[in-house]
Amino acid sequence: MIDIHSVSKSFVTRDADPVHALNQVSLEIYDNEFFTLLGPSGCGKTTLLRLIAGFEAPSSGAIRIAGNDVAALPPQKRPVNTVFQSYALFPHMSVAENVAFGLEMQNAPKSLIDERVREALEMVRLEGFATRRPAQLSGGQQQRVAVARALAPKPSVLLLDEPLSALDLKLRKGMQSELKRLQRETGITFVLVTHDQEEALAMSDRIAVMRSGDVLQVGTPRDIYDNPQDRFVADFIGESNLLPGAALGRDPAKTIVVRPEHIVVSPVSDGAKGHATGAVSAITFLGSDTLYEVVLEEGAKLHSRSRGGAALSTGDRVIVDWARGVERELAN
Amino acid sequence: MNGAKPFDWRHTPGLSAYTALIFLFFYAPLLILVIYAFNSSRLVTVWAGFSFKWFVAVANNGAIRDAAYNSVIIAIVATIASTAIATAGAIALERGRLRFGRGAATALIAMPLVVPEIVVAITTLIFFSGLGMHHGLFNLMIAHTVFCIPFALLPIQARLRDMGGTLEEAGRDLYADEWRLFRRVTLPLLLPAISAGAIMAFVVSLDDFLISMMVSSAGSTTLPVYIYGMMRLGVTPEVNAISTILLAVSIVFVAAALLIGRRNKLA
Numbered sequence: 001m002i003d004i005h006s007v008s009k010s011f012v013t014r015d016a017d018p019v020h021a022l023n024q025v026s027l028e029i030y031d032n033e034f035f036t037l038l039g040p041s042g043c044g045k046t047t048l049l050r051l052i053a054g055f056e057a058p059s060s061g062a063i064r065i066a067g068n069d070v071a072a073l074p075p076q077k078r079p080v081n082t083v084f085q086s087y088a089l090f091p092h093m094s095v096a097e098n099v100a101f102g103l104e105m106q107n108a109p110k111s112l113i114d115e116r117v118r119e120a121l122e123m124v125r126l127e128g129f130a131t132r133r134p135a136q137l138s139g140g141q142q143q144r145v146a147v148a149r150a151l152a153p154k155p156s157v158l159l160l161d162e163p164l165s166a167l168d169l170k171l172r173k174g175m176q177s178e179l180k181r182l183q184r185e186t187g188i189t190f191v192l193v194t195h196d197q198e199e200a201l202a203m204s205d206r207i208a209v210m211r212s213g214d215v216l217q218v219g220t221p222r223d224i225y226d227n228p229q230d231r232f233v234a235d236f237i238g239e240s241n242l243l244p245g246a247a248l249g250r251d252p253a254k255t256i257v258v259r260p261e262h263i264v265v266s267p268v269s270d271g272a273k274g275h276a277t278g279a280v281s282a283i284t285f286l287g288s289d290t291l292y293e294v295v296l297e298e299g300a301k302l303h304s305r306s307r308g309g310a311a312l313s314t315g316d317r318v319i320v321d322w323a324r325g326v327e328r329e330l331a332n
Numbered sequence: 333m334n335g336a337k338p339f340d341w342r343h344t345p346g347l348s349a350y351t352a353l354i355f356l357f358f359y360a361p362l363l364i365l366v367i368y369a370f371n372s373s374r375l376v377t378v379w380a381g382f383s384f385k386w387f388v389a390v391a392n393n394g395a396i397r398d399a400a401y402n403s404v405i406i407a408i409v410a411t412i413a414s415t416a417i418a419t420a421g422a423i424a425l426e427r428g429r430l431r432f433g434r435g436a437a438t439a440l441i442a443m444p445l446v447v448p449e450i451v452v453a454i455t456t457l458i459f460f461s462g463l464g465m466h467h468g469l470f471n472l473m474i475a476h477t478v479f480c481i482p483f484a485l486l487p488i489q490a491r492l493r494d495m496g497g498t499l500e501e502a503g504r505d506l507y508a509d510e511w512r513l514f515r516r517v518t519l520p521l522l523l524p525a526i527s528a529g530a531i532m533a534f535v536v537s538l539d540d541f542l543i544s545m546m547v548s549s550a551g552s553t554t555l556p557v558y559i560y561g562m563m564r565l566g567v568t569p570e571v572n573a574i575s576t577i578l579l580a581v582s583i584v585f586v587a588a589a590l591l592i593g594r595r596n597k598l599a
Contacts, residue, residue: 055501075504088502092520101516102506153507 001189002029002052002157007061009047021047023213024061029157029191030206034183036192038200039210040236045193048210049159052191054078066156076105081150082159085166087142089134095121095145096130102153120148123182140171147179151186158183160192164199176203197237201225209233231255231330239303244332247300248275255330262326263304265292265318274321278302280314294320362579369572376567386573396574399558402469406544406554407537410476411484415530417477418484419522426492427500438489442482449542452479457546468552475547476537483536484529491525524592531589535582 009022037045054075124144201221228234234257245254282293373380503517541556
């Protein structure tokens, strides 16, 4: 659906310093996919979204949407709609007028506009709100109007720029599944930008993890969680222990990545042999789980998260072990 | 340390009396002028009973009517022209592709607000006579349009800046071409600021004296210039009456501009 080929973007600041927001990024986003660009702020994810929407032009490289090179097309000629972070609802129009705007600009017939507006408002469960002004709606409702407005013209691609960041936690969880449902129902390709890795894991078919203008890894949530190919990805997605190879008596040029839930700590007296020995330095009770912080003899620190938990106390000497196959060995 | 209150300027002794005094200095002369406009005596300083006769005299004075007519026509033309130019200018400054010189351009446009008006008046006069333009009212319309532009531009520019570009991006994203984007999104959102700018321009044009004084010629006298002429023959209650009318018109317009501005914020 979207083919991003070797796209770079640099900005010139006021001091004439070029800032490289994207370095030769190549990505393919498939039809009918929920795709997420994930990364910390300043990683270039929003820039990439703005390039797809047409608000900015790439410095080099090509973007194809549904097979067509869109380089020469302004935003109003691209089959792409955006849900803005600030929603950007037109304050002087009613909810229905907002939702109708895209279709009106496409000169759709009145009967079709009315039908699609009703459909779109139904889809986001705001049937009774057609005549309200955006200012009369709550944040969550405004956000759903923004989604309805972007979906009403039935674009090939829906771009979502941190759409949930202004909502409180409970509303956010609800909207996550709403958006997922809308994507399945409409069959439209969704491209979501977020810095929230949990959100990305929960909603996406595939995720591209970005950092400082580069795409580090693209894959399904499970793939990215289980097989991080980069220290940054391992650290950014979920919680990870990044252990220096030397601490485990291995190649010092490598980092060993193990998720806390895969690490088992047991008292030394059990006689079990593990990957390392250390001492419990802190215990945090998390309800269903218990988190142990262990300082290894070589000085490295790691976390183990276990259900229930062995009867350990701070200062106990422990064996640290994990099953073969759960660890990942990455270059430093 | 023993519970002494921290310094609070709101509790300065005599603050309210001092504030009242300042308001007195502001408004007492205006109040006196308005009161004596309704004085039935010809003497400006002696109260002889309430009367509308000076307003009637003003209304029956053909020269005053002509000057007032000139003032209003000039103000209307200058308001429309300067607001249109200011709107286009504000959009260019805030949304154009200017990479450098935006600040300098804004400063140059706002400059007439700080340049002494007498300088502007004299240079305008020299400019017109240098070009050999002696078109009476038309000259005044041009001069007023020019000095009204910054007054109209500043509120429009501020509104554009407050709005940010995202709403217009949303419009483009939803397939609006530039013209329809302007008509359906930018213009409606700017309208309160444009009205406020237009009202400012109208009032500034109506009240202008120095520039009009220099540029006006026989037959194209504006009301403030005519009032000044009357004053040279002494302050008559007629002057009080016209001034009261001008004052009332200005207050109505400025209040309207403020109200529009407030409603704009609430929306």
